[in-house]
Amino acid sequence: MQLRKWGEMILKSSIAIIAFMGSFSFAQAQDFYDVSYKAGPVFKIVSPKIRIDSDYVCIPEEGNEIGYQFGLFAKVRVNNVYVQPELLLSTAQSRLDFLNYDGVVGFNPSADFEFTTLEIPLSIGVNIGNLRLDTGPGFSLMLSGNEYFLNERINVTQEYNQMTILWRLGLGLDINHLLLDFKYEFGLSKTEESLSRLIERELVPKQSQLVFSIGYSILRD
Incomplete structure (x- = not known):
């Protein structure tokens, strides 16, 4: 049932993106707009x-993987302004x-965490030649989370906030079919990483991240 739920969400998101692109393609027939698209x-x-x-709790030097x-x-x-939705695993x-x-005292064991999420960012920006400046929200949906601690593997998916809201600031470059981006992302809602089961205290870490991406346009005007 869980896979079916996520499958329906991905399908609906894809249809929304296609419909969004189609609406702007219609506007392209009007000379007032200079419209282009890539995907x-x-x-x-x-x-x-x-x-x-x-x-x-502390984070070791290798803790931020x-x-x-x-x-x-x-x-x-549309002219120099663009919208760029994405769907990411x-x-x-x-x-x-x-x-x-x-x-x-002196017993400092480590816990390793692995997460799989569905990311739905939306960038709104402006083109300056081949350069791009953008900003916008991102929605992160938890699919699964596992903790490895003292030789045990524990599913911790339900101990985390199922959706986290991020905000992004980015700089990009278009080179023919390639799209290169560098972004800084930070959380608007804190990820509720409840570690109370391990240390009997509620902790809410603050998280930010740097993102480098490369996209290749196989569909373009």
Whole structure:
């Protein structure tokens, strides 16, 4: 049932994107507008940064792991202004150290976390030649989360906020069929990473991330 639910969501999102592009294609017939569009696959490398203010948990130097995203994008430009929705599947890992765990001084075990999310970002920007400046929201939907701690694997999907809202600031470059982007993303709603089961305290880390992406337009005007 869960896979069917997500499948229906992806299908509805795809139909919405196609309908959105079609509406602007109709406007292209009018001489007043200079309309163009692009669409295709996109791949992203994500460098997350997590901050926790706590005497019980810390993030080791290798705690902020690299994540990956891949999916589809569509870009519709009217004159110098454009809208670019995307649909992405994302994977990420992180590590936390628990200090003096369970009251044992000097016992600092590590917990590893793996997450799979569905990302739906929407960029609104302006073209300056081949350069692009954009901003916009992003919605991150939790699909699955696993914790590895003291030789145990535990599903922690329900311990996290199922949807996180992000905001993005970006700089991009168009080179023929290629779209190169560099973005900074930060959370508007904090991810409720409830670690109370491990340390008997509620912690809400703050997260931001740097994203580099490359897209290839296989559909364009």
